[in-house]
Amino acid sequence: MPDPQRLAALRDEIAIVGVGESDYSQDYALARRGERYSDAYGYAATAFRRALDDCGLTRDDIDGLIAGPATASERLGEVLGMDVRWADQADAVQAVLKAAIAIHAGVAECVALVYGNDQRTAGTAYGGRDAMGGERHLAYTYYAPWGLTSQGALYALLANRYQAVTGLTERELGQVAVAQRAFARLNPNAVMRGPLHIDDYLSAPYICEPLRLYDYCLVNDGGVALIVTTAERAARLGRPAVLLSGIGRADHNRDATSLRPRLVDFYRPAQRTAAEQVYTMAGAGPSDVDVLQIYDSFSVHVPLALEGFGFCPQGGAGELLADGALGPGGRLPVNTAGGHLSGSYMQGWGHQAECVRQLRGEAGERQIPHARTAQYVSDVAGKVTSLIYRRADA
Protein backbone atom coordinates (compact mmCIF):
# COMPACT_ATOMS: atom_id res chain seq x y z
CA MET A 1 0.00 0.00 0.00
CA PRO A 2 1.17 3.55 -0.61
CA ASP A 3 2.65 4.92 2.62
CA PRO A 4 0.84 8.14 3.66
CA GLN A 5 3.76 9.22 5.82
CA ARG A 6 6.26 8.95 3.01
CA LEU A 7 3.83 10.71 0.68
CA ALA A 8 3.34 13.46 3.26
CA ALA A 9 7.09 14.04 3.26
CA LEU A 10 6.88 14.77 -0.47
CA ARG A 11 4.13 17.35 -0.05
CA ASP A 12 5.23 20.83 -1.19
CA GLU A 13 8.81 19.63 -1.65
CA ILE A 14 8.77 19.78 -5.44
CA ALA A 15 8.11 22.88 -7.53
CA ILE A 16 7.36 23.73 -11.13
CA VAL A 17 9.43 26.81 -11.84
CA GLY A 18 9.22 27.14 -15.61
CA VAL A 19 6.64 26.53 -18.32
CA GLY A 20 6.87 26.92 -22.06
CA GLU A 21 4.43 26.25 -24.87
CA SER A 22 4.61 26.54 -28.63
CA ASP A 23 2.39 28.81 -30.75
CA TYR A 24 -0.58 26.47 -31.08
CA SER A 25 -2.89 28.85 -32.84
CA GLN A 26 -0.34 30.06 -35.38
CA ASP A 27 1.01 26.56 -36.03
CA TYR A 28 -2.49 25.21 -36.56
CA ALA A 29 -3.13 27.84 -39.22
CA LEU A 30 0.11 26.88 -40.95
CA ALA A 31 -0.74 23.19 -40.80
CA ARG A 32 -4.16 23.89 -42.31
CA ARG A 33 -2.41 25.54 -45.24
CA GLY A 34 -0.29 22.44 -45.67
CA GLU A 35 2.92 24.04 -44.44
CA ARG A 36 5.14 21.79 -42.42
CA TYR A 37 8.12 23.56 -40.95
CA SER A 38 8.76 21.56 -37.78
CA ASP A 39 8.47 18.11 -36.28
CA ALA A 40 7.92 16.73 -32.79
CA TYR A 41 11.50 17.61 -31.79
CA GLY A 42 11.15 21.11 -33.20
CA TYR A 43 8.02 21.85 -31.18
CA ALA A 44 9.68 20.30 -28.12
CA ALA A 45 12.71 22.57 -28.60
CA THR A 46 10.55 25.70 -28.86
CA ALA A 47 8.76 24.83 -25.64
CA PHE A 48 12.02 23.96 -23.85
CA ARG A 49 13.68 27.28 -24.75
CA ARG A 50 10.65 29.16 -23.47
CA ALA A 51 10.48 27.17 -20.24
CA LEU A 52 14.15 27.87 -19.54
CA ASP A 53 13.65 31.59 -20.20
CA ASP A 54 10.60 31.52 -17.97
CA CYS A 55 12.39 30.15 -14.90
CA GLY A 56 15.79 31.78 -15.20
CA LEU A 57 17.72 28.52 -15.02
CA THR A 58 20.25 27.71 -17.72
CA ARG A 59 20.53 24.54 -19.74
CA ASP A 60 23.57 23.56 -17.66
CA ASP A 61 21.41 23.51 -14.55
CA ILE A 62 19.22 20.77 -16.03
CA ASP A 63 20.36 17.32 -14.89
CA GLY A 64 17.26 15.29 -15.63
CA LEU A 65 15.09 14.88 -18.72
CA ILE A 66 11.69 13.32 -19.29
CA ALA A 67 10.60 13.07 -22.90
CA GLY A 68 6.96 12.81 -23.94
CA PRO A 69 5.65 9.77 -25.83
CA ALA A 70 6.24 11.10 -29.37
CA THR A 71 9.97 11.72 -28.88
CA ALA A 72 12.83 9.58 -27.58
CA SER A 73 14.73 10.92 -24.57
CA GLU A 74 18.09 9.99 -26.15
CA ARG A 75 17.41 11.84 -29.37
CA LEU A 76 15.84 14.74 -27.50
CA GLY A 77 19.03 15.01 -25.43
CA GLU A 78 20.98 15.17 -28.69
CA VAL A 79 18.69 17.78 -30.24
CA LEU A 80 18.76 19.96 -27.14
CA GLY A 81 22.48 19.40 -26.57
CA MET A 82 21.99 18.10 -23.05
CA ASP A 83 23.89 15.38 -21.22
CA VAL A 84 21.82 14.65 -18.15
CA ARG A 85 22.33 12.34 -15.17
CA TRP A 86 18.86 10.80 -15.37
CA ALA A 87 16.34 10.45 -18.18
CA ASP A 88 13.02 8.74 -18.79
CA GLN A 89 9.99 8.62 -21.07
CA ALA A 90 6.53 9.46 -19.82
CA ASP A 91 3.04 10.48 -20.80
CA ALA A 92 1.41 13.36 -18.95
CA VAL A 93 -0.05 10.92 -16.45
CA GLN A 94 3.37 9.94 -15.25
CA ALA A 95 5.73 12.77 -16.16
CA VAL A 96 5.28 15.08 -13.17
CA LEU A 97 5.03 12.06 -10.88
CA LYS A 98 8.29 10.59 -12.18
CA ALA A 99 10.10 13.92 -11.94
CA ALA A 100 8.96 14.35 -8.34
CA ILE A 101 10.06 10.83 -7.45
CA ALA A 102 13.46 11.27 -9.15
CA ILE A 103 14.16 14.60 -7.45
CA HIS A 104 13.01 13.31 -4.09
CA ALA A 105 15.25 10.25 -4.48
CA GLY A 106 18.19 12.51 -5.26
CA VAL A 107 19.04 11.24 -8.75
CA ALA A 108 18.43 14.69 -10.28
CA GLU A 109 17.80 18.22 -9.03
CA CYS A 110 16.39 20.08 -12.04
CA VAL A 111 14.33 17.99 -14.43
CA ALA A 112 13.08 19.20 -17.80
CA LEU A 113 9.79 17.58 -18.86
CA VAL A 114 9.58 18.07 -22.60
CA TYR A 115 6.74 17.15 -24.93
CA GLY A 116 6.57 17.67 -28.68
CA ASN A 117 4.07 16.25 -31.14
CA ASP A 118 3.53 16.75 -34.87
CA GLN A 119 0.40 14.59 -34.82
CA ARG A 120 -1.55 16.79 -37.25
CA THR A 121 1.05 17.32 -39.96
CA ALA A 122 2.35 13.75 -39.54
CA GLY A 123 -1.20 12.38 -39.85
CA THR A 124 -1.14 10.32 -36.65
CA ALA A 125 -4.09 7.89 -36.71
CA TYR A 126 -6.31 7.73 -33.64
CA GLY A 127 -8.82 5.55 -35.42
CA GLY A 128 -8.56 2.67 -37.87
CA ARG A 129 -6.72 -0.62 -37.81
CA ASP A 130 -3.38 0.93 -36.86
CA ALA A 131 -4.74 3.38 -34.29
CA MET A 132 -2.05 4.73 -32.01
CA GLY A 133 -1.88 3.13 -28.58
CA GLY A 134 -3.19 -0.25 -29.69
CA GLU A 135 -0.16 -2.00 -28.22
CA ARG A 136 -0.92 -0.55 -24.79
CA HIS A 137 -4.70 -0.63 -24.92
CA LEU A 138 -5.75 -3.65 -26.94
CA ALA A 139 -9.33 -2.37 -27.18
CA TYR A 140 -8.16 0.44 -29.47
CA THR A 141 -7.56 -2.02 -32.32
CA TYR A 142 -8.93 -5.39 -31.24
CA TYR A 143 -12.43 -4.85 -32.61
CA ALA A 144 -11.42 -3.71 -36.08
CA PRO A 145 -13.34 -6.54 -37.81
CA TRP A 146 -16.53 -5.02 -36.37
CA GLY A 147 -15.53 -1.53 -37.46
CA LEU A 148 -14.80 -0.39 -33.89
CA THR A 149 -11.35 1.09 -33.51
CA SER A 150 -11.41 4.74 -32.65
CA GLN A 151 -10.98 5.85 -29.06
CA GLY A 152 -13.88 8.19 -29.68
CA ALA A 153 -16.10 5.20 -30.38
CA LEU A 154 -15.10 3.60 -27.09
CA TYR A 155 -15.99 6.81 -25.26
CA ALA A 156 -19.22 6.97 -27.27
CA LEU A 157 -20.14 3.54 -25.89
CA LEU A 158 -19.33 4.83 -22.43
CA ALA A 159 -21.41 7.97 -22.96
CA ASN A 160 -24.33 5.88 -24.21
CA ARG A 161 -24.39 3.76 -21.05
CA TYR A 162 -23.56 6.66 -18.75
CA GLN A 163 -26.48 8.69 -20.09
CA ALA A 164 -28.81 5.78 -19.44
CA VAL A 165 -27.57 5.32 -15.88
CA THR A 166 -27.35 8.98 -14.81
CA GLY A 167 -29.89 10.68 -17.06
CA LEU A 168 -27.28 13.08 -18.46
CA THR A 169 -28.83 14.79 -21.47
CA GLU A 170 -27.15 15.74 -24.74
CA ARG A 171 -27.76 19.38 -23.93
CA GLU A 172 -26.01 19.01 -20.56
CA LEU A 173 -23.06 17.19 -22.11
CA GLY A 174 -22.88 19.93 -24.73
CA GLN A 175 -22.16 22.45 -21.98
CA VAL A 176 -18.67 20.97 -21.65
CA ALA A 177 -17.75 22.07 -25.17
CA VAL A 178 -19.58 25.38 -24.78
CA ALA A 179 -17.87 26.27 -21.47
CA GLN A 180 -14.42 25.34 -22.73
CA ARG A 181 -14.88 27.30 -25.93
CA ALA A 182 -15.86 30.32 -23.84
CA PHE A 183 -12.53 30.03 -22.02
CA ALA A 184 -10.64 29.43 -25.29
CA ARG A 185 -12.01 32.72 -26.60
CA LEU A 186 -10.14 34.42 -23.75
CA ASN A 187 -6.88 32.62 -24.61
CA PRO A 188 -4.96 34.14 -27.54
CA ASN A 189 -3.01 30.87 -27.99
CA ALA A 190 -6.10 28.66 -28.23
CA VAL A 191 -6.67 26.95 -31.57
CA MET A 192 -10.48 27.37 -31.67
CA ARG A 193 -11.66 30.85 -30.73
CA GLY A 194 -14.91 31.29 -32.65
CA PRO A 195 -18.14 31.50 -30.64
CA LEU A 196 -19.86 28.21 -29.85
CA HIS A 197 -23.49 28.24 -28.71
CA ILE A 198 -25.32 25.18 -27.43
CA ASP A 199 -27.44 25.26 -30.61
CA ASP A 200 -24.24 25.04 -32.70
CA TYR A 201 -23.24 22.04 -30.62
CA LEU A 202 -26.60 20.32 -31.02
CA SER A 203 -26.74 20.90 -34.76
CA ALA A 204 -23.22 19.57 -35.36
CA PRO A 205 -22.97 16.09 -36.87
CA TYR A 206 -22.47 12.98 -34.82
CA ILE A 207 -19.14 11.22 -35.24
CA CYS A 208 -19.96 8.19 -33.11
CA GLU A 209 -23.38 8.77 -31.60
CA PRO A 210 -24.02 10.09 -28.94
CA LEU A 211 -20.76 12.04 -29.39
CA ARG A 212 -20.75 14.93 -31.83
CA LEU A 213 -18.04 16.88 -33.54
CA TYR A 214 -17.51 19.23 -30.59
CA ASP A 215 -17.24 16.36 -28.11
CA TYR A 216 -13.99 15.35 -29.80
CA CYS A 217 -10.61 16.89 -29.10
CA LEU A 218 -8.59 18.78 -31.65
CA VAL A 219 -5.62 17.21 -33.36
CA ASN A 220 -2.91 19.85 -33.61
CA ASP A 221 0.86 20.17 -33.48
CA GLY A 222 2.76 21.64 -30.58
CA GLY A 223 5.09 21.37 -27.64
CA VAL A 224 5.01 21.88 -23.89
CA ALA A 225 7.90 22.00 -21.43
CA LEU A 226 7.97 22.15 -17.66
CA ILE A 227 11.00 22.70 -15.46
CA VAL A 228 10.70 20.91 -12.14
CA THR A 229 13.05 21.22 -9.15
CA THR A 230 13.11 21.25 -5.36
CA ALA A 231 11.04 23.81 -3.47
CA GLU A 232 14.29 24.97 -1.90
CA ARG A 233 15.93 25.69 -5.22
CA ALA A 234 12.71 27.27 -6.47
CA ALA A 235 12.73 29.70 -3.56
CA ARG A 236 16.28 30.81 -4.50
CA LEU A 237 15.13 31.69 -8.03
CA GLY A 238 13.13 34.59 -6.68
CA ARG A 239 10.24 33.95 -9.03
CA PRO A 240 6.75 32.71 -8.36
CA ALA A 241 6.90 28.96 -7.81
CA VAL A 242 4.12 26.44 -7.89
CA LEU A 243 4.38 23.54 -5.46
CA LEU A 244 3.23 19.97 -5.94
CA SER A 245 1.04 19.29 -2.91
CA GLY A 246 -0.61 16.01 -3.76
CA ILE A 247 -0.38 13.03 -6.06
CA GLY A 248 -2.95 10.31 -6.64
CA ARG A 249 -2.68 7.34 -8.93
CA ALA A 250 -4.65 4.14 -9.57
CA ASP A 251 -5.04 1.80 -12.51
CA HIS A 252 -8.14 0.07 -13.79
CA ASN A 253 -6.75 -2.27 -16.42
CA ARG A 254 -8.42 -5.52 -15.44
CA ASP A 255 -11.03 -6.47 -18.07
CA ALA A 256 -10.06 -3.35 -20.04
CA THR A 257 -10.54 -4.89 -23.49
CA SER A 258 -13.94 -6.30 -22.58
CA LEU A 259 -14.72 -2.69 -21.55
CA ARG A 260 -16.03 -3.51 -18.08
CA PRO A 261 -14.09 -0.65 -16.42
CA ARG A 262 -15.56 1.80 -18.93
CA LEU A 263 -19.10 0.57 -19.38
CA VAL A 264 -19.96 -0.92 -16.00
CA ASP A 265 -17.70 0.89 -13.52
CA PHE A 266 -17.14 4.20 -15.38
CA TYR A 267 -13.63 4.05 -13.84
CA ARG A 268 -15.13 5.04 -10.51
CA PRO A 269 -13.21 2.60 -8.27
CA ALA A 270 -9.86 3.86 -9.60
CA GLN A 271 -11.02 7.46 -9.35
CA ARG A 272 -12.05 6.97 -5.74
CA THR A 273 -8.67 5.46 -4.88
CA ALA A 274 -6.71 8.20 -6.60
CA ALA A 275 -8.94 10.90 -5.10
CA GLU A 276 -8.46 9.63 -1.58
CA GLN A 277 -4.69 9.59 -2.05
CA VAL A 278 -4.36 13.02 -3.63
CA TYR A 279 -6.67 14.79 -1.18
CA THR A 280 -5.15 13.13 1.89
CA MET A 281 -1.63 13.99 0.81
CA ALA A 282 -2.50 17.58 -0.04
CA GLY A 283 -4.63 18.06 3.05
CA ALA A 284 -7.34 19.47 0.81
CA GLY A 285 -10.64 18.49 -0.72
CA PRO A 286 -12.74 19.36 -3.76
CA SER A 287 -14.09 22.50 -2.09
CA ASP A 288 -10.53 23.90 -1.84
CA VAL A 289 -9.93 23.67 -5.59
CA ASP A 290 -10.01 27.05 -7.35
CA VAL A 291 -9.13 25.81 -10.83
CA LEU A 292 -9.70 22.32 -12.19
CA GLN A 293 -8.00 20.87 -15.25
CA ILE A 294 -9.51 17.64 -16.59
CA TYR A 295 -7.98 15.48 -19.31
CA ASP A 296 -10.54 15.84 -22.08
CA SER A 297 -9.81 13.92 -25.23
CA PHE A 298 -13.61 13.65 -25.23
CA SER A 299 -16.17 15.78 -23.43
CA VAL A 300 -17.53 12.85 -21.46
CA HIS A 301 -14.31 12.68 -19.42
CA VAL A 302 -15.49 15.81 -17.64
CA PRO A 303 -18.70 14.58 -15.97
CA LEU A 304 -16.91 11.33 -15.05
CA ALA A 305 -14.10 13.24 -13.35
CA LEU A 306 -16.45 15.64 -11.57
CA GLU A 307 -18.31 12.71 -10.03
CA GLY A 308 -15.31 10.44 -9.52
CA PHE A 309 -13.35 13.07 -7.61
CA GLY A 310 -16.24 14.27 -5.49
CA PHE A 311 -17.04 17.65 -7.05
CA CYS A 312 -20.65 16.52 -7.14
CA PRO A 313 -22.60 13.41 -6.21
CA GLN A 314 -22.75 10.51 -8.65
CA GLY A 315 -25.19 11.47 -11.35
CA GLY A 316 -24.96 15.14 -10.35
CA ALA A 317 -22.63 16.34 -13.10
CA GLY A 318 -25.50 17.21 -15.44
CA GLU A 319 -26.83 19.76 -12.97
CA LEU A 320 -23.41 21.41 -12.59
CA LEU A 321 -23.06 21.56 -16.35
CA ALA A 322 -26.54 22.97 -16.90
CA ASP A 323 -25.80 25.72 -14.34
CA GLY A 324 -22.82 26.92 -16.36
CA ALA A 325 -20.56 26.21 -13.38
CA LEU A 326 -17.61 25.18 -15.52
CA GLY A 327 -17.24 28.22 -17.74
CA PRO A 328 -15.90 31.76 -17.21
CA GLY A 329 -17.47 33.28 -14.11
CA GLY A 330 -18.75 29.88 -12.96
CA ARG A 331 -18.16 28.50 -9.50
CA LEU A 332 -15.99 25.58 -10.70
CA PRO A 333 -13.81 26.73 -13.62
CA VAL A 334 -12.65 23.74 -15.69
CA ASN A 335 -10.05 23.65 -18.48
CA THR A 336 -9.50 27.38 -18.38
CA ALA A 337 -7.23 27.50 -21.44
CA GLY A 338 -9.88 25.77 -23.54
CA GLY A 339 -8.71 22.21 -22.86
CA HIS A 340 -8.20 19.63 -25.56
CA LEU A 341 -11.57 20.44 -27.12
CA SER A 342 -10.84 24.07 -27.99
CA GLY A 343 -7.41 25.07 -26.68
CA SER A 344 -4.76 22.61 -27.79
CA TYR A 345 -4.48 18.81 -27.75
CA MET A 346 -1.20 18.34 -25.93
CA GLN A 347 -2.31 15.07 -24.31
CA GLY A 348 -2.52 16.48 -20.80
CA TRP A 349 0.79 18.38 -20.82
CA GLY A 350 -0.82 21.73 -21.55
CA HIS A 351 -3.12 21.21 -18.56
CA GLN A 352 -0.06 21.29 -16.25
CA ALA A 353 1.17 24.51 -17.85
CA GLU A 354 -2.28 26.05 -17.35
CA CYS A 355 -2.32 25.08 -13.66
CA VAL A 356 0.99 26.92 -13.28
CA ARG A 357 -0.14 30.02 -15.17
CA GLN A 358 -3.36 30.28 -13.17
CA LEU A 359 -1.61 29.90 -9.82
CA ARG A 360 0.95 32.53 -10.76
CA GLY A 361 -1.80 34.90 -11.81
CA GLU A 362 -0.43 35.08 -15.34
CA ALA A 363 -3.41 33.78 -17.29
CA GLY A 364 -4.48 37.09 -18.80
CA GLU A 365 -8.14 37.54 -19.58
CA ARG A 366 -8.99 34.00 -18.51
CA GLN A 367 -7.37 34.41 -15.08
CA ILE A 368 -9.42 33.02 -12.20
CA PRO A 369 -9.17 35.64 -9.45
CA HIS A 370 -7.21 34.63 -6.36
CA ALA A 371 -6.46 31.12 -7.62
CA ARG A 372 -4.38 29.40 -4.96
CA THR A 373 -5.09 25.70 -5.49
CA ALA A 374 -5.29 23.89 -8.80
CA GLN A 375 -6.03 20.24 -9.51
CA TYR A 376 -5.36 18.05 -12.51
CA VAL A 377 -7.47 14.94 -13.09
CA SER A 378 -7.01 12.35 -15.78
CA ASP A 379 -8.63 8.98 -16.44
CA VAL A 380 -7.22 7.98 -19.79
CA ALA A 381 -8.35 4.46 -20.64
CA GLY A 382 -8.11 3.26 -17.07
CA LYS A 383 -4.98 5.05 -15.89
CA VAL A 384 -6.31 7.47 -13.31
CA THR A 385 -4.07 10.17 -11.94
CA SER A 386 -4.48 13.44 -10.13
CA LEU A 387 -2.12 16.20 -9.05
CA ILE A 388 -2.78 19.11 -6.74
CA TYR A 389 -0.69 22.26 -7.07
CA ARG A 390 -0.65 25.35 -4.90
CA ARG A 391 1.05 28.70 -4.90
CA ALA A 392 4.26 28.76 -2.86
CA ASP A 393 2.91 31.61 -0.73
CA ALA A 394 -0.58 30.19 -0.38
Add this chain to the structure above:
Amino acid sequence: MTPPQRPAPQPGIYDTPYWRYTAAGELRLQRCGGCERFRYPPGPVCPDCLAQESSWERLSGAGTLLAWTVFHRQYFPAIEVPYLVGAVRTPEGPILIGNLIDTSAAELSHDMPLRAVFETLPTGRPADADTHTDSPGEGWRLCQWTPLETRPLHKERA
Protein backbone atom coordinates in the same frame (compact mmCIF):
# COMPACT_ATOMS: atom_id res chain seq x y z
CA MET B 1 -9.30 -5.31 -58.40
CA THR B 2 -10.88 -6.76 -55.30
CA PRO B 3 -13.48 -4.62 -53.54
CA PRO B 4 -12.46 -2.89 -50.30
CA GLN B 5 -12.81 -5.19 -47.32
CA ARG B 6 -13.47 -5.06 -43.67
CA PRO B 7 -10.34 -5.40 -41.59
CA ALA B 8 -9.91 -9.16 -41.37
CA PRO B 9 -9.29 -10.89 -38.06
CA GLN B 10 -5.61 -11.19 -37.26
CA PRO B 11 -5.56 -14.38 -35.24
CA GLY B 12 -2.67 -14.30 -32.82
CA ILE B 13 -1.28 -16.98 -30.60
CA TYR B 14 -4.26 -16.83 -28.23
CA ASP B 15 -7.03 -15.87 -30.66
CA THR B 16 -6.66 -18.48 -33.39
CA PRO B 17 -9.11 -20.94 -31.80
CA TYR B 18 -11.73 -18.22 -31.39
CA TRP B 19 -11.71 -17.47 -35.09
CA ARG B 20 -11.60 -21.13 -36.05
CA TYR B 21 -14.75 -21.79 -34.00
CA THR B 22 -16.37 -18.66 -35.41
CA ALA B 23 -15.73 -19.95 -38.92
CA ALA B 24 -17.59 -23.09 -37.89
CA GLY B 25 -20.51 -21.05 -36.55
CA GLU B 26 -19.72 -21.60 -32.88
CA LEU B 27 -19.22 -19.00 -30.17
CA ARG B 28 -16.61 -20.45 -27.88
CA LEU B 29 -14.30 -18.83 -25.36
CA GLN B 30 -11.58 -20.02 -23.05
CA ARG B 31 -12.90 -21.32 -19.75
CA CYS B 32 -10.45 -21.49 -16.89
CA GLY B 33 -9.46 -24.98 -15.78
CA GLY B 34 -8.96 -23.67 -12.25
CA CYS B 35 -11.87 -21.38 -11.35
CA GLU B 36 -14.09 -22.20 -14.38
CA ARG B 37 -14.62 -18.57 -15.31
CA PHE B 38 -14.97 -17.61 -18.95
CA ARG B 39 -12.21 -15.37 -20.22
CA TYR B 40 -12.23 -12.65 -22.87
CA PRO B 41 -10.19 -11.70 -24.75
CA PRO B 42 -8.22 -14.94 -25.02
CA GLY B 43 -4.96 -14.85 -23.09
CA PRO B 44 -2.17 -16.86 -21.51
CA VAL B 45 -3.54 -17.11 -17.97
CA CYS B 46 -6.79 -16.60 -16.10
CA PRO B 47 -6.89 -12.98 -14.87
CA ASP B 48 -8.88 -14.19 -11.87
CA CYS B 49 -6.78 -17.08 -10.56
CA LEU B 50 -3.71 -17.05 -12.88
CA ALA B 51 -4.21 -20.70 -13.82
CA GLN B 52 -2.81 -21.56 -17.24
CA GLU B 53 -5.14 -24.45 -18.04
CA SER B 54 -8.22 -23.69 -20.08
CA SER B 55 -10.63 -25.31 -22.50
CA TRP B 56 -12.65 -23.75 -25.31
CA GLU B 57 -16.28 -24.03 -24.31
CA ARG B 58 -19.43 -23.01 -26.06
CA LEU B 59 -21.48 -20.03 -24.89
CA SER B 60 -25.27 -20.03 -24.88
CA GLY B 61 -25.42 -17.27 -27.50
CA ALA B 62 -27.62 -15.19 -25.23
CA GLY B 63 -26.80 -11.64 -24.18
CA THR B 64 -28.18 -8.28 -23.16
CA LEU B 65 -27.36 -4.89 -24.63
CA LEU B 66 -25.07 -2.96 -22.30
CA ALA B 67 -24.28 -0.03 -24.61
CA TRP B 68 -24.20 0.90 -28.25
CA THR B 69 -22.91 3.54 -30.62
CA VAL B 70 -23.91 4.52 -34.11
CA PHE B 71 -20.98 5.20 -36.39
CA HIS B 72 -21.62 8.21 -38.58
CA ARG B 73 -17.99 8.74 -39.52
CA GLN B 74 -16.60 6.24 -41.99
CA TYR B 75 -13.30 4.75 -40.85
CA PHE B 76 -13.25 1.75 -43.19
CA PRO B 77 -14.14 1.94 -46.89
CA ALA B 78 -15.87 -1.44 -46.78
CA ILE B 79 -18.16 -0.60 -43.90
CA GLU B 80 -20.90 1.80 -44.92
CA VAL B 81 -22.22 4.27 -42.39
CA PRO B 82 -24.31 4.48 -40.38
CA TYR B 83 -23.67 1.19 -38.64
CA LEU B 84 -24.25 -0.08 -35.13
CA VAL B 85 -21.72 -1.46 -32.68
CA GLY B 86 -22.94 -2.92 -29.41
CA ALA B 87 -21.37 -4.09 -26.17
CA VAL B 88 -23.17 -7.24 -25.12
CA ARG B 89 -23.22 -8.71 -21.65
CA THR B 90 -23.32 -12.49 -21.74
CA PRO B 91 -24.77 -14.61 -18.94
CA GLU B 92 -21.43 -16.46 -18.93
CA GLY B 93 -19.69 -13.26 -17.81
CA PRO B 94 -17.66 -11.70 -20.63
CA ILE B 95 -18.76 -8.54 -22.37
CA LEU B 96 -18.48 -9.02 -26.14
CA ILE B 97 -18.45 -6.53 -28.98
CA GLY B 98 -20.38 -7.02 -32.18
CA ASN B 99 -22.38 -5.26 -34.83
CA LEU B 100 -26.10 -5.09 -34.10
CA ILE B 101 -27.72 -6.40 -37.25
CA ASP B 102 -31.22 -6.70 -38.63
CA THR B 103 -32.29 -3.83 -36.39
CA SER B 104 -31.99 -0.07 -36.20
CA ALA B 105 -30.96 2.47 -33.55
CA ALA B 106 -34.61 3.39 -32.96
CA GLU B 107 -35.40 -0.20 -31.95
CA LEU B 108 -32.65 -0.47 -29.34
CA SER B 109 -32.99 -0.16 -25.59
CA HIS B 110 -30.57 -0.79 -22.77
CA ASP B 111 -30.47 -4.32 -21.37
CA MET B 112 -32.72 -5.68 -24.13
CA PRO B 113 -32.18 -9.39 -24.87
CA LEU B 114 -30.05 -10.29 -27.87
CA ARG B 115 -28.82 -13.43 -29.49
CA ALA B 116 -25.64 -14.25 -31.33
CA VAL B 117 -25.80 -14.84 -35.08
CA PHE B 118 -23.01 -15.61 -37.49
CA GLU B 119 -22.66 -13.38 -40.46
CA THR B 120 -20.70 -14.48 -43.49
CA LEU B 121 -18.99 -11.50 -44.97
CA PRO B 122 -18.51 -11.07 -48.66
CA THR B 123 -14.88 -10.53 -49.47
CA GLY B 124 -12.70 -10.37 -52.49
CA ARG B 125 -9.86 -11.68 -50.45
CA PRO B 126 -8.39 -14.87 -51.82
CA ALA B 127 -8.77 -17.77 -49.45
CA ASP B 128 -5.61 -18.58 -47.59
CA ALA B 129 -4.60 -20.41 -44.49
CA ASP B 130 -4.52 -17.29 -42.34
CA THR B 131 -8.18 -16.40 -42.75
CA HIS B 132 -9.52 -19.69 -41.37
CA THR B 133 -12.45 -19.59 -43.72
CA ASP B 134 -14.55 -22.69 -43.60
CA SER B 135 -15.45 -22.25 -47.23
CA PRO B 136 -12.45 -21.11 -49.24
CA GLY B 137 -13.11 -18.08 -51.38
CA GLU B 138 -16.40 -17.18 -49.72
CA GLY B 139 -15.02 -14.91 -47.04
CA TRP B 140 -15.04 -15.19 -43.28
CA ARG B 141 -17.54 -15.01 -40.49
CA LEU B 142 -18.20 -12.73 -37.58
CA CYS B 143 -20.21 -13.30 -34.45
CA GLN B 144 -22.87 -10.58 -34.50
CA TRP B 145 -25.87 -9.79 -32.33
CA THR B 146 -29.50 -9.25 -33.12
CA PRO B 147 -32.63 -8.65 -31.03
CA LEU B 148 -34.02 -11.89 -29.67
CA GLU B 149 -37.36 -11.30 -31.31
CA THR B 150 -36.29 -10.87 -34.94
CA ARG B 151 -36.20 -13.61 -37.52
CA PRO B 152 -33.26 -12.72 -39.73
CA LEU B 153 -32.87 -14.20 -43.17
CA HIS B 154 -29.68 -15.90 -44.31
CA LYS B 155 -28.32 -16.12 -40.78
CA GLU B 156 -27.73 -19.11 -38.60
CA ARG B 157 -28.46 -19.48 -34.95
CA ALA B 158 -25.44 -19.67 -32.70
